[in-house]
Amino acid sequence: MYGNAYIENNGKELNSLTANEDPIKLAEFEARIAAGEKIEPHDWMPAEYRKQLVRMIEQHAHSEIIGALPEGTWITRAPGFRRKMALMAKVQDETGHGQLLYNAAETLGKSREDMTNDLITGKSKYSNVFNYPAKTWADSAVIAWLIDAGAIVNQLANSKGSYGPYCRALERICAEESFHLKYGHDNVVFLATGTPKQREMVQDALNRWWEPIMHFFGPSDKMSVHTETLMKWKVKMASNDDMRQTFLDMYVPKIWDLGLTLPDPNLRKNDETGKWEYTEPNWEVFKQVINGNGPCNKERLAVRRKAEENGRWVRQALLNKNAKYVAPLS
């Protein structure tokens, strides 16, 4: 699961960076992308294309790994065999997505170790939603349904992008995410149609998660940085507002159908424009959370850092050149 990448460069910077590229190679590269071809690891690519993709895929991979933490805490508390086994499999999938994505990013020249170090030192970002606490079982249900739904909107768009290894990873990831969505929806339905206590739990979770969900697709296009070149290169495939609209259109009616409410009195579909209208979420909060001041940033990184430290002796033992590799199947 993942939100939109936080692309930091502005258009001016991009133009100045591509100015150093061989214009003939750049034109060929752009023509290939325009023709719908995929760029593969050994193909020529502009330095800026490589840099933006590494940033994006790496952020996505980190989001999968950090995203396993808030939901993972509910594996040991899941009520009943059915939920416990499903949640284990779901969170395992997320970790597997991290593995796939680190592999995809490595094809662009950055090692998994470097990416991991950048994560635990706070240099690399990951999706903001994982800096919020999953306070109750209902939070884990809302995350599995709606955050994964948001991720699918984003990832389906990106799977049509131009970089071959990332697209192929995303196709596989989307197939698995669609099961998560079913799991999450089923879970929310049981709570929403259950006892008054269960219903209260899910409504409370939804109230708390609504703003992070609205933040999930990134800042409004009105205030977002210029991404024309990245769109042309098919690094970024849809605008933040377009993805948010797609999400609202697909999921708000389903939420209302369950008799649940959303904490935005202005949320409605404008029949004339066909667009959803809503109260702009607080983007100052969004920025604060990205910059490390969300409710759980420190805790998430501390957990990850401790896991890296505790596992270091295992990884170091594997690096012994004199040790014979043990083939598991022999």
Next chain:
Amino acid sequence: MEFTEKHVMGLKDLLYKMADDLLILGHRNSEWTGLGPILEEDIAFSSMAQDKMGQSLALYEILHELGESDPDTVAFTRNDHQFHCSQLVELPIGEYDFSLVRHFFYDHADAIRFDMLADTVVEPLQMVAKKFRGEIKYHTMHANTWLKQLAQGSEEARLRMQSAINETFPFALGMFEPSEYEAELIEAGIFQGEEALKNQWLETVVPLLESYGYTVPDASTVTPIFGGRKGVHTEYLQPLLDEMTEVFRIDPAAEW
């Protein structure tokens, strides 16, 4: 032969201890989710946890057919004294050395147990035992790979693993705590008994560990840590159960 009441009691006791071991160890293994030393190990431990959870469910279902409560009620409403798991499986995950050694000791015992049960006269148990053997094969393969690899990886790794083996061994022997019904189980062809299982286990794990370069405590001089099979547990089990049942207890009658 016709089963007497004692045979049925023995069978239920056997099923409870196997199912409880699997449930609790599956729960413990799942605690590695997101925290493993490398991603691939996170994923491996999660797979094994899911297998164990599925296996425990299948055994609780057999118990349900024998008149016990449904699997969720049995798993999520008992207190620690009502659990029959060995103390080995309830210990916290600790560091990776301990988790790997526990995994090695437990899964070899489980593999042999289900091999034995593939010949049991109890048909539903025979069927699941045959099915589980296919899954456990990968668990023991995983454990062997890691114990062998870490023995030669670095001095720190070898020492850590050796000390985990030494500390875990008495708990591992505790898995074979005899039940009150050993004679009945053997006589009726339900199970070959804990003593036979322990002997086969020693014949398997000792040569393997020695071949990797570890030393193994002498089983004849080590006092096994018993109690788990009779409901006597470490201080770690009840907190585990409190956590596991936290949501379920909000309303046990609700559908989750």
